[in-house]
Amino acid sequence: GESVGLHLPTLSVQEGDNSIINCAYSNSASDYFIWYKQESGKGPQFIIDIRSNMDKRQGQRVTVLLNKTVKHLSLQIAATQPGDSAVYFCAETHNSGNTPLVFGKGTRLSVIA
Amino acid sequence: SAVISQKPSRDICQRGTSLTIQCQVDSQVTMMFWYRQQPGQSLTLIATANQGSEATYESGFVIDKFPISRPNLTFSTLTVSNMSPEDSSIYLCSAQRDRGYEQYFGPGTRLTVT
Numbered sequence: 701g702e703s704v705g706l707h708l709p710t711l712s713v714q715e716g717d718n719s720i721i722n723c724a725y726s727n728s729a730s731d732y733f734i735w736y737k738q739e740s741g742k743g744p745q746f747i748i749d750i751r752s753n754m755d756k757r758q759g760q761r762v763t764v765l766l767n768k769t770v771k772h773l774s775l776q777i778a779a780t781q782p783g784d785s786a787v788y789f790c791a792e793t794h795n796s797g798n799t800p801l802v803f804g805k806g807t808r809l810s811v812i813a
Numbered sequence: 814s815a816v817i818s819q820k821p822s823r824d825i826c827q828r829g830t831s832l833t834i835q836c837q838v839d840s841q842v843t844m845m846f847w848y849r850q851q852p853g854q855s856l857t858l859i860a861t862a863n864q865g866s867e868a869t870y871e872s873g874f875v876i877d878k879f880p881i882s883r884p885n886l887t888f889s890t891l892t893v894s895n896m897s898p899e900d901s902s903i904y905l906c907s908a909q910r911d912r913g914y915e916q917y918f919g920p921g922t923r924l925t926v927t
Contacts, residue, residue, distance in 0.1 A: 732913065734915065734916065742921070743905055743919050743921045744905070744918045745918070746915050746916070746917055746918075749915060789856070791916075798913065800846060801858070803856045805854075805855050806854075
């Protein structure tokens with residue numbers, strides 16, 4: 701069946717360093733991907749998305765990379781700050797977003813000051 | 814983006830009772846969804862709330878347990894019926910302006926059933 705998972709459940713990073721959060725997906729038909737950030741006691745916050753016709757997309761301090769060959773997605777956070785501490789989820793869908801999102805298990809990012 | 818609010822933000826309920834959670838979006842949206850999130854875990858889709866018709870439920874979720882209303886393009890409710898401690902969870906409302914666009918989430922409703 702469909703599944704979206706993560707390689708690392710926890711990640712500790714020194715403040716100022718770059719963070720890389722990885723995500724694997726199993727549905728080769730997936731064509732739209734979203735990264736969410738969830739802080740304690742809050743709902744998931746949209747960070748960045750990417751469609752399958754791209755392999756890279758950049759936002760403010762964040763970059764998402766998509767490797768369709770190995771069905772792998774990553775989120776890179778530059779110059780990680782204490783405010784980046786949260787749980788990060790990848791989510792995928794197919795049919796150009798006409799089917800509900802499937803969420804990965806989440807990675808907890810802890811930033812060490 | 815869409816700003817989504819939920820009421821109540823949290824509640825403690827007794828076994829056997831029901832709770833209705835409200836979700837309000839600040840703009841008209843095509844799609845609205847309800848998710849459940851157990852503490853420390855990922856999100857599981859309960860159903861898609863369809864405006865003007867019955868909700869579409871995911872496997873393992875049924876209308877009798879989780880009735881959903883969607884009377885217009887900005888509002889939806891989820892009822893958790895005949896609650897048991899296993900229903901203790903965070904319930905999240907989500908909205909999407911249109912198919913294929915970003916999906917945004919409300920702050921969640923933390924439910925504890927005693």
